[in-house]
Amino acid sequence: MVGIATGPRAQRVKALLEEKLSPIHIEIIDESDRHAHHVARPRGPKEGASETHFRLTVVSDAFDGLSRVARSRLVHKYLDAEFGDGLHALALTLNTPAEVAA
Numbered sequence: 547m548v549g550i551a552t553g554p555r556a557q558r559v560k561a562l563l564e565e566k567l568s569p570i571h572i573e574i575i576d577e578s579d580r581h582a583h584h585v586a587r588p589r590g591p592k593e594g595a596s597e598t599h600f601r602l603t604v605v606s607d608a609f610d611g612l613s614r615v616a617r618s619r620l621v622h623k624y625l626d627a628e629f630g631d632g633l634h635a636l637a638l639t640l641n642t643p644a645e646v647a648a
Contacts, residue, residue: 555632574602599636602636604640610644621636
C-alpha cells in the first residue's frame with residue numbers, strides 16, 4: 547500500500563535532505579510495493595526487501611538557479627549511500643518556494 551513513508555530508510559533520507567537542503571516542505575511516499583515484480587533485484591516486502599522506491603517532493607531555496615537535471619543530480623548525490631544499500635529508484639518533484647507560489 548502506497549503511503550507516507552515512515553520506515554528507517556525514509557527517516558534517514560528525510561534527515562539527510564533536511565540537513566543538506568533545508569527544505570520548507572518535504573514529503574516521502576513509499577511506492578516499493580508497486581515494484582515487487584522486479585526479477586533481477588527482488589524488491590518489496592514480499593521478497594524480503596522494503597523501502598526501495600520512493601516518490602519525493604522537496605521544496606527548497608537550495609534549488610534556486612539549478613536546472614531540473616542539476617536538482618535531480620544533487621539529490622542523487624546526497625543519497626548515494628542509500629542507493630548503494632538497496633534504494634533502487636526515486637520519482638522526484640523538486641521545486642523552489644517561488645515556483646510553488648507561482
